[in-house]
């Protein structure tokens with residue numbers, strides 16, 4: 018499905034011109050992708066009417082909206098007096114209808130896994146697929162525990178999409194210890210647990226993002242979380258079959274998207290920018306902490322609460338960065354930010370070691386491998402292991418390469434930012450995946466002074 022925001026410039030190869038001057042200006046990046054997904058799916062499972070503002074209109078979220086429509090929810094985009102509004106009328110827990118056609122989740126792991134959980138808890142049948150990237154990603158991490166709750170799944174080999182789902186007619190509550198700190202797994206089980214009588218309990222090794230828990234609590238569900246009794250992980254307990262009431266959501270700007278202009282300003286000499294209305298949930302803000310530890314001047318201003326989520330404005334100034342050790346226990350709070358952190362590390366003085374990041378190998382692409390390949394091609398010293406990336410910074414980035422982005426928006430944006438400071442250009446082979454999460458990436462970066470070009474064939 019096409020984005021209502023045109024991003025024609027993002028089709029095909031692209032590169033950034035070496036920045037002649039520092040970046041400057043004020044910008045508000047688009048809505049948080051995780052909260053956007055949840056504002057739609059949770060309201061689609063609630064009773065009543067909700068109005069969502071600040072929703073990310075990227076392909077991933079639009080695919081989620083379309084799938085929810087096929088499952089019977091009413092979702093409409095309207096131009097309101099204060100900007101775009103998304104109106105959702107839910108069908109209630111277990112209220113999904115049988116979709117007439119295959120649900121296409123495009124590039125979105127979050128949409129696929131959260132919907133798998135929601136469908137597992139309703140007695141409907143659905144078939145789901147996605148693009149080549151999503152069709153290669155592991156689904157067993159959700160289908161295996163959801164099967165224990167009573168749902169049935171038929172997948173391709175190794176648990177990959179396409180997959181057929183027969184939801185449980187009488188879902189059972191689950192007590193589950195997840196081997197990975199994954200908000201997608203946790204949220205999928207919570208969404209199925211909404212339909213099960215009794216308590217669903219999920220333990221994860223470290224706390225992953227908690228947007229689902231925050232929204233469910235605001236919608237009237239009884240949900241609690243904390244370190245588990247033996248201290249081995251983070252547990253979340255949900256009482257099933259709540260009265261779930263629709264709520265309006267004002268979606269903050271995505272810190273994972275803000276990460277790109279943030280690093281661009283830190284590494285481009287003479288820069289000073291301001292990024293407004295950024296979601297700063299502690300389970301998401303690990304990159305800000307890490308960049309500050311590297312010596313990055315990032316000032317957090319106007320800290321406030323927006324609909325149960327911490328939000329602030331960031332003032333970012335060009336800084337001389339130093340390499341750091343990024344501890345494994347921080348990984349969940351910045352899991353999507355390692356590609357752009359690797360770019361910051363490439364210009365920092367000394368070595369940056371990122372540990373405990375094995376999950377990056379099963380994101381939209383194998384992000385450890387692609388970052389290592391692209392940075393090496395640009396003349397930077399990198400080493401990788403199964404769950405580690407080590408980047409040795411340099412004051413002169415050579416560039417002069419074409420990097421493979423493999424349908425991965427964050428790989429594409431990271432290498433475009435590297436090009437701002439490289440001697441010769443860093444061309445990304447395909448910028449089109451950027452529309453999945455940040456359709457306005459190019460225009461926002463241009464408003465701060467960056468320039469992009471398409472290579473001459």
Ligand code: S3P
Pocket residue numbers: 050051052054127198199200201202204225226352353376
């Ligand atoms: C997300 C969770 C993370 C993250 C993804 C969005 C979410 O994935 O990488 O971009 O919205 O729940 P995992 O749950 O697999 O870690």
